[in-house]
Amino acid sequence: MTAPLSKPPLTVLLAAPRGFCAGVDRAIQIVEKAIETYGAPVYVRHEIVHNRHVVDRLKALGAVFVEELEACPPDRPVVFSAHGVPKAVPAEAKARKMFYLDATCPLVSKVHVEAQRHFDAGREIVLIGHTGHPEVVGTMGQLPDGAVTLIETVEEARAFTPKDPKTLAFVTQTTLSVDDTAEIVGALRERFPEISAPHKEDICYATTNRQEAVKAVAAKAQVLLVIGSANSSNSVRLAEVGRRAGAAAYLIDDAGKLDLAWLDDARTVGVTAGASAPEDLVQGVIAKIAERFDVEVQEEGAARETVSFKLPRALTEAAQ
Template identity: 60%
Template sequence: MPDSPRSPLTILLARPRGFCAGVDRAIAIVKEALRRHGPPVYVRHEIVHNRYVVEELRAMGAVFVDELDEVPDDGLVVFSAHGVPKEVPAEARRRRLLFADATCPLVSKVHREVERHHKDGRTVLLIGHAGHPEVIGTMGQVPPGSVLLVETVTDAEAVSVPDPARVAYSTQTTLSVADTAEIVATLRRRFPQIAGPRNEDICYATTNRQQAVAAIAPRVDLFLIVGARNSSNSMRLVEVAQRHGRARAELIGTAEDIDWGWLEGVRTLGLSAGASAPEILVEQVIAACRERFAVTVEDVRLTEENVSFKVPPIPLRKAS
């Protein structure tokens, strides 16, 4: 008896998607450290928010730790792409640890902005998500109390500053562009003299991926975003898909997370990936769909990305 024909499925594949330049650089720093220093190389927190990447690096000899007290005195430690409070490299220097800083250069730009505003006597309002490593790192660039966290429009309406004439705002780099614009508008109305970033803090990769998802969402019956639940930029893509489309949007870590019941009656599927999700995970989703459907893949390209960041020199202990 012949197999029944498979239902057609068109996958609208968002581009750009997946790794950004900051994630590429952070992973390259760990790999170069392993190559030059040899394992183990210690990494403070997840280098990027993706379990596949973490496990791949662990298999190569990376050891992931929560704090520096887990790093032996002769160890080499890499700080994650999200950035760290100033106290972390200060403690590494105090202990004379070797360390490499994989903070994304666009996050470092926000750090310098916050320092500049603090030096100029302004209270900084940081738009971001409480507890996110990037927010913790940014707030940790200046003394406690110098930065106030604003998460929502409601927070922006309620926040109080010592001097309304001396206030500035910065943002986490991986926020929703639309939500952040609402918060900024509220702050500008309340504090007409507020200083903002010289250039947009939300990074190019976050903006590009959100725009690509927004363009595709109205055309699909279901949108899948490949990424991790602790990845801010991936969660924002789900929200963008929900806001701009009428269909369901789901976050999946891998193809194994797909509930195939979601695809009942689906003829057009949107697919993208957060900035810390490797392309192999997207390929596995497409392959899993091909096992069940007659798949046609349509590449939807909104813009080209040609940003790259250099890998810094990896410190090595001098021979005794």
């Protein structure tokens, strides 16, 4: 009788922290509790967070996802996504006498407040971010057209010509690459030493922590698996950070998208998840890896997150 072939050993370094951040957790809870409190359907303008699995689960509970308010009936609750919305959106909802819940992450709202403060002080505003991302659309939509200039690259920062270099300020999208953003800010400060900066870093704690954990993991791993959707900015950035740190990095939705052949020459594989990816997807990927390899899982990272955000008062009071 032939002895069963043993599986090759493989170390899996599990990045910590990973997965849901406080803003994502709050946004998902808002949709869940709205359905629980008001019944289905509850409408959601734009994907509540950028993860297909989360969206599909909420659809099954009774959420209906739309791109614009005109697709929503006026007699059903509507939730605004975690990425934030232009001021015109709640104004339209009020005009139509709609009941709405704003799931904008409080750290995105902080950027909105900063941009308004700079505008009120007469400053010209630069927003560092990615064209078309809902967070960028929401932030630019806080102010009149032309009040904010979007800059995506160091080259654009070097080519930018302000109306008055002495009345200039910058804000940033919350889910950017920390290192790339530092380069862009450096280019702006080199040209405009008096530029006003945020009181506190705009890139959120969760983005920063996950990128730092990925750097630690990727330095020890030959392959990095990032679990998250392709339209998730923070997930895409994690894969970029991993590649920059020397690992072959793959962004995958779930275990079904994992090609085990990627791991054939690896001794150590890093695994992380974007801020909108549920932990069960991480465990599913590890389970698939274990089908072919003798897996030893080790957690890598130091930051422990204790941040939480309150739900909207209208929702908590209605649920009582």
